[in-house]
Amino acid sequence: MEPTKDQTLWMYQKMVTSRRFEEIIEKIYLEGKTPAFNMANGPIPGEMHLSNGQEPVAVGVCAHLNADDVVTATHRPHHQAIAKGVDLKKMAAEIFGKKTGFSGGRGGHMHIFDPDVNFACSGIIAQGCGPACGAALSRQMQGKPGVAISFLGEGAVNQGAFHEAMNLAGVWNLPVVFVIEDNAWGISVSKEDSTAVARNDVRAAAYGMPGFYIENNDPYAIFDIAGEAIKRARDGKGPTLIEIETYRLAGHFMGDAEGYRPEGEKDALFKKDPIPRMRSRIIADGVATDEDLDAIERKAQSQVDEAIAFARESDLAPDTDALTSVFAA
Ligand SMILES: Cc1ncc(C[n+]2csc(CCOP(=O)(O)OP(=O)(O)O)c2C)c(N)n1
16 A cells, blocks of 8 residues: 555654654753763753654554554654654653643653553553553454554563563454564664564464564555554454564664664664655655655744743642652552
């Protein structure tokens, strides 16, 4: 299946929004953390995992979803959240720990929850696999057409939770799609050193579902295969596993010295940056002009600027709120 012009431009716009959002977050994150890098300092305290380079995965999948469909996302969630359509201002405010954020600033960047578009994520890897099955089961039992997507990294697939959820999805024929972002690294551990098979799509056979591997971080191929899988799920034909080769252009988290990367890897990845590649393809296909794409980029930038200003200007929650709305013994 091929994207229409509108879908193509939507994917480009979401990829650019995510990239611009992270460029500015990256800058602000470093404020107040020098000379000695201390994660607790600055306007954005805590860990920060950037998803730049991985945008095609999010847009190729989420182009087929609506607000009723469910996404459970990862600790590296910005691209997935933006593609699912979460409120950018509330997301920025949550990242800054402000009371106008989705969870009043308690969650931070790994815990973005937007009930309006059924988006959730977690700092616990593979955590979303079970809840995605639950969301899919509820839609199946109510005879609703919705689907659930569980995003996870190639490192997370070695967690038991993934295998238990895959089995249940297969046994109950659930409308769920598992999407593995294969960026080759689980922190500093290579896929080769952590995983018994070269490609996780083969694992689908063990759970009675089809499996696909998509190479080259290609938003068009992702759109195609994900679209078929999501249609299959909506038609009551059950779950699918998709693993996607993607590129983590940044470190695992901000502050990562990335000494584990082979020499030249980063340069090679930047040469394959998916955003300029998609831009060239859109123009070569005659889908839009440079001017059209510049206008999309300007709009993305102004949405991001507005969201960041909203977050900056919002108040921090008072200390006295620390124990409200949380489980406390
Ligand atoms: C259950 C659990 N174990 C360990 C961790 C620590 N941890 C955080 S990210 C990560 C690696 C994840 O790698 P991958 O799933 O490939 O995702 P990526 O970071 O590459 O996006 C680990 C082990 C965790 N968050 N949760």
